[in-house]
Ligand SMILES: [Zn+2]
């Protein structure tokens with residue numbers, strides 16, 4: 057009888073494990089590969105952000121962190137195979153989101169990488185013929201290219217072999233997967249371009265953000281063209297030095313105006329939000345449950 061009960065318990069545990077794993081696969085998940093906080097002992101902490109998104113049969117890497125060696129170590133620790141990615145999204149040009157490209161491109165050099173379109177940016181660009189003024193009366197050695205203007209003028213990239221796809225308008229890159237471009241109007245990052253990933257799910261958008269330099273609400277406004285209801289906002293919210301009162305205003309707006317169901321804040325999160333005594337306690341709840349689960353969160 058005792059043996060039978062033990063077998064019964066074992067079978068129950070196996071059933072629960074299998075059904076919980078199947079449920080996680082069905083709802084999708086985000087696995088944080090790079091951040092500077094949390095209690096997941098097998099990951100190295102560093103400033104920066106990277107998250108692996110698995111949803112609807114797609115496997116997407118969003119950003120690559122601040123240091124290629126740490127990115128490689130964390131991907132290995134989380135048993136993440138970077139060879140079978142459907143595509144990669146780089147939110148913006150800052151080093152704490154791009155440096156892991158040096159590892160990614162070693163293991164998966166052909167992968168398609170969506171990046172913000174910007175002239176003379178880190179991801180390269182092509183300028184139209186005639187972007188500089190020519191002066192025909194000058195001697196050749198004083199003219200660009202000795203007076204022989206190239207048909208197309210390209211600016212370089214630290215990753216010249218990478219398969220970058222430049223994005224400057226909202227784009228559906230796979231059914232239900234949208235890239236949302238925004239431009240910062242904020243002092244310090246003026247005109248910096250940033251891509252966010254919006255996934256349309258039956259419960260609303262899963263909105264993945266890198267640093268939110270243009271502002272969280274600016275990104276939400278742009279994403280509302282896809283779906284005005286956000287179920288989960290995940291990623292960097294750029295609140296490191298934001299005063300408590302501003303954080304509380306934002307928290308109330310995200311809760312009251314935008315009616316976001318869940319928030320999983322990461323990079324550029326500010327631990328002091330607890331002291332802000334925000335009424336939006338889900339902020340903290342999701343943040344803490346995310347960490348305790350070993351940096352993995354269900355998408356819906
Ligand atoms: Zn940044």
Ligand SMILES: [Zn+2]
Nearest residue numbers: 104150152267
């Ligand atoms: Zn950043």
